[in-house]
Amino acid sequence: MIEVVVQSTDAGKKVHRFIRQLLPGVPLSGVYKMLRTGRVKRNGKRVKTEDVLQTGDTVQLYMAETDFKASTRAPKKYGGVSREIDVIYEDSDMLVVNKPAGLLVHGDAGEQKDTLVNRVQAFLYDRDVRDRDAAEDRPTVFSVAPVHRLDRNTSGIVVFSKNAATASKLSDQIASHEVQKWYLAVVRGTIPPSGTIDAALRREVGNRTVVAREFDERSHSALSRYTRKAAVGRTSVALVELVSGRTHQIRAHFQSIGHPLWGDVKYGGRTSALAPQDASEGEQEHQWLHAALMVLPDGRRLFAPLPKQFRDTLQQLGYSAEQLRMVETL
Structure with missing residues (x-):
């Protein structure tokens, strides 16, 4: 059995979405099957697909350690994506990069792969895998995201939030001109x-x-x-x-x-x-x-x-x- 403690970054997520992001190697149909057959519990009790998780909840996964490790990795997700980013500041809540001119922050219909978002996510994914191999803590599920954007050919500061609380706070501060x-x-x-x-x-x-x-x-x-x-x-x-x-x-x-x-x-x-x-x-x-x-x-x-x-x-x-x-x- 695998136990994962829900962190504040993932509070408020529905259990099926949490499991889907925690185990990217498991297809969505597999996640629903795990829930349906009782292989996922919260605080020792069976859960429903739409149940919402809270900080401090313990999620039990009834699967072997080797299967868990294999399911938490999705190396093909970032295959071919550059990891080249210029980090100018980082703490537990945010990552700030110096974006080069010519690079989109988000992808459009014709450029889904080489974007600043994908580079940052690939960079952090690689580092998270290295850290996980040496630590007992389970990975967070929140996907790092930019709280603002720049034009493709404008260079400079782009701030990425590492958790939902920071994303909401910074977005509000930018909208109210406090930044x-x-x-x-x-x-x-x-x-x-x-x-x-x-x-x-x-x-x-x-x-x-x-x-x-x-x-x-x-x-x-x-x-x-x-x-x-x-x-x-x-x-x-x-x-x-x-x-x-x-x-x-x-x-x-x-x-x-x-x-x-x-x-x-x-x-x-x-x-x-x-x-x-x-x-x-x-x-x-x-x-x-x-x-x-x-x-x-x-x-x-x-x-x-x-x-x-x-x-x-x-x-x-x-x-x-x-x-x-x-x-x-x-």
Whole structure:
């Protein structure tokens, strides 16, 4: 018999879902058969499929240790998935990574495998397997998940929650603007030393965000504050505080004041003249936007250094080493 103590991360789950996630090597029909035949009990009593588990419950599985170990592993689930992630902070509740430009956070219909979510889950899965082999504790069932997202070609901070309580708490804090977020953006032209862009936005056909001429039910208020960190020739680097968090907010806001992001084809910033020499064709034209700093309500500062490709582009645009230091000092 195998005994698994339900942790707080899995409290509130229905028993069939808990078993399904605990034993990914067992098909759903097998899980239902285990429940139907009494091979799963909670605190020594038989359970029903829809019963809800609570923290501290002991789930008994009537199966051999060797079968249990085999059933908890699903190596094919992450076969071929890259484990390459840049971890900038981790504790028992969250994992924070520096996302590279060009990588989706979530998969779309044509890109289900190489996404940031899959990389993080594969990375933690491998580590969990190693730790489990040397420990007596059973694995948690909660699947790590991002609490916010970035555009494919925006680099920088993405926070993943490790349990349901943290996911709910951080999502609420982000929605209520208790989490402060700053981005570094390369924009066309010389912007003022500082400014505020207070302009409502709305989504249009084609996944494009525009400044709303009139406020209506499709419009959402949006506020961005910026400081010019440096300027050279035809460009400036802005440190932008995203007070609200609308889709494509920074890109649409800077286009609206005549300073679209450098390389942002979708929002009027077309250029390919100064892309890094080793960049692929697909990387040569996209917005230069980096989620650099996040401050949590408890005061913790999460900082993501500029990617090499971003720094290379600034150097090619003419920014000096001293200006680069100014840009990265937040």
